[in-house]
Amino acid sequence: MTLERNGEGHLRRIRSFVRRPGRLTPAQQRALDTLLPRYELDLALADVRDAFERSAPLVMEIGFGNGEALVAMASAEPGFNFVGVEVHEPGVGRALRAIHAAELVNVRVAMRDAVELLARQVRPGSLEQVRIYFPDPWPKKRHHKRRIIQPEFVGALATAIGSGGLLHLATDWAPYAEWMLEVLDQCDAFSNLGHPYVERPEWRPQTRFERRGQGRGHEIFDLLFARR
Numbered sequence: 001m002t003l004e005r006n007g008e009g010h011l012r013r014i015r016s017f018v019r020r021p022g023r024l025t026p027a028q029q030r031a032l033d034t035l036l037p038r039y040e041l042d043l044a045l046a047d048v049r050d051a052f053e054r055s056a057p058l059v060m061e062i063g064f065g066n067g068e069a070l071v072a073m074a075s076a077e078p079g080f081n082f083v084g085v086e087v088h089e090p091g092v093g094r095a096l097r098a099i100h101a102a103e104l105v106n107v108r109v110a111m112r113d114a115v116e117l118l119a120r121q122v123r124p125g126s127l128e129q130v131r132i133y134f135p136d137p138w139p140k141k142r143h144h145k146r147r148i149i150q151p152e153f154v155g156a157l158a159t160a161i162g163s164g165g166l167l168h169l170a171t172d173w174a175p176y177a178e179w180m181l182e183v184l185d186q187c188d189a190f191s192n193l194g195h196p197y198v199e200r201p202e203w204r205p206q207t208r209f210e211r212r213g214q215g216r217g218h219e220i221f222d223l224l225f226a227r228r
């Protein structure tokens, strides 16, 4: 999403996440071993829409954490297919267990960098919605380049989302909410449906990071944009 030169002048990718070797519980490890093959988005597919048994409008949740919102949304909105994207293995393990327990047939999981997934397996205009809830705020100025919401990434989302589709963001970090508004404001492909924020749409369940922010007294911001 962002490229930076290292000391020797080589370009390196700046990622919005740090891979921490999180401790997997035995249950999460079992879920990765036995359930990931069943629910994982096949890397060989050229079009993410082909991963589902039936055709339906497709919603992508990026950075689903432990998957509680993904599972709640896929249960509550059976008319959509969902693809959840997350790099954190313990979270994916938890999500897989919940997806399986709920017997959901409309969810696929990609344990990969969303930037790469968008570039490789998402055809232009093929997503109905993208939902990104409480992305890492990277509060220090020198880390702002790690924020997932960047002009280049928003450009990739604009390509992926079909006309009339939606981009829904939420954060508990006020400076990041302003940053999101600025970046989206610079992208002609999206129009803001809020003034500038919206009330929490009923389709967004509470998430772990939302509760954490609220526990710290943070205000919650929902941002909703339509693809022109």
Ligand SMILES: C[S@@+](CC[C@H](N)C(=O)[O-])C[C@H]1O[C@@H](n2cnc3c(N)ncnc32)[C@H](O)[C@@H]1O
Residues within 6 Å of the ligand: 016, 017, 062, 063, 064, 065, 066, 085, 086, 087, 088, 091, 112, 113, 114, 115, 132, 133, 134, 135, 136, 137, 148, 207, 208, 209, 210
């Ligand atoms: C602060 S957490 C929020 C998790 C969840 N949405 C919630 O509200 O509880 C942000 C998550 O985004 C994931 N993430 C960050 N960049 C990502 C990327 N490029 N592709 C996939 N996941 C990413 C991180 O691993 C992390 O779990």
